[in-house]
Amino acid sequence: xxxxxxxxxxxxxxxxxxxxxxxxxxxxxxxxxxxxxxxxxxxxxxxxxxxxxxxxxxxxxxxxxxxxxxxxxxxxxxxxxxxxxxxxxxxxxxxxxxxxxxxxxxxxxxxxxxxxxxxxxxxxxxxxxxxxxxxxxxxxxxxxxxxxxxxxxxxxxxxxxxxxxxxxxxxxxxxxxxxxxxxxxxxxxxxxxxxxxxxxxxxxxxxxxx
Numbered sequence: 001x002x003x004x005x006x007x008x009x010x011x012x013x014x015x016x017x018x019x020x021x022x023x024x025x026x027x028x029x030x031x032x033x034x035x036x037x038x039x040x041x042x043x044x045x046x047x048x049x050x051x052x053x054x055x056x057x058x059x060x061x062x063x064x065x066x067x068x069x070x071x072x073x074x075x076x077x078x079x080x081x082x083x084x085x086x087x088x089x090x091x092x093x094x095x096x097x098x099x100x101x102x103x104x105x106x107x108x109x110x111x112x113x114x115x116x117x118x119x120x121x122x123x124x125x126x127x128x129x130x131x132x133x134x135x136x137x138x139x140x141x142x143x144x145x146x147x148x149x150x151x152x153x154x155x156x157x158x159x160x161x162x163x164x165x166x167x168x169x170x171x172x173x174x175x176x177x178x179x180x181x182x183x184x185x186x187x188x189x190x191x192x193x194x195x196x197x198x199x200x201x202x203x204x205x206x207x208x209x210x
Contacts, residue, residue: 006202010192011061011182013037013207015044017051020060026189026210030059032097032125037207039068041127043084049091059094061125064115071129073100073108078115085118095122097153099129107139109146116148125151128184131158136167140174149178153205155185162186165198172200 012023013032020031033052034041041063052060065071066080081098088096096119100108107130116124126143133139136157143150154171156164161183172181182203187195189210196204 008196009182009203010209011203011205012209013041013205015041017048017055020052020056023210024056024058028058028210030061030094031056032061032063032205034063036068041065042068046087046091049088049093053092059123061095061097061123062088062093063127064088064096064098065127071099071101071132073102073111078111081115082118085115085122088122089120093122095125095151097125097127099127101129101132105132105134107133107142109142112143113146116146116150123151124149125153125182127153128155130154131156131164136171137174140171140179143179144174144176147176147178151180151182151203153182153184155183158185160186161195161199162191165195169198169200 009029011030011032012028014020014023015034015037023031033044035044036042042065043063064081064084085096100111102108130139131154155161156167158164168183181201182205183199183201184205187204187206188208
């Protein structure tokens with residue numbers, strides 16, 4: 001289980017260069033760069049990635065989600081995601097963020113493994129698609145079995161991290177050493193202390209985290 005004594009890491013979710021620069025100025029440790037956050041985040045443009053890489057000194061992770069709607073792993077979606085991950089490697093970002101489900105509301109493990117294998121040295125975050133699986137705990141066991149370093153972004157299957165805190169802590173307890181849980185879900189600079197008191201993680205994510 002991660003120690004609360006570890007240095008708190010704050011990841012700001014942003015969709016513009018201005019937001020990214022402001023997050024860095026406000027003390028964010030890293031950013032997750034997305035487009036269309038009103039649709040729960042889509043892949044950012046190449047131009048935006050390059051601008052942020054030029055102007056920021058903190059790590060940049062990019063969303064790899066080419067299409068809005070359900071996180072279903074179609075063949076076409078997979079092809080695009082693999083190309084985006086290849087480009088992420090070439091551009092030199094810190095990490096990629098993705099998540100895929102199958103038609104049974106489970107993690108699409110084979111496709112997930114393929115994306116992980118294609119990511120090379122990039123840090124990998126499995127995003128909140130995991131919160132839409134019918135059994136989050138089973139999903140943790142499936143990801144443990146991959147035996148690969150991963151971050152998992154989650155609100156414990158609830159709308160907010162506070163509502164899902166019990167499940168988040170259970171996920172943390174069940175995660176093996178290579179998996180780290182990052183709490184998300186309406187976490188802001190104003191309520192961060194409440195989250196750090198309740199959650200056994202040092203990783204926190206939000207649009208207003210700083």
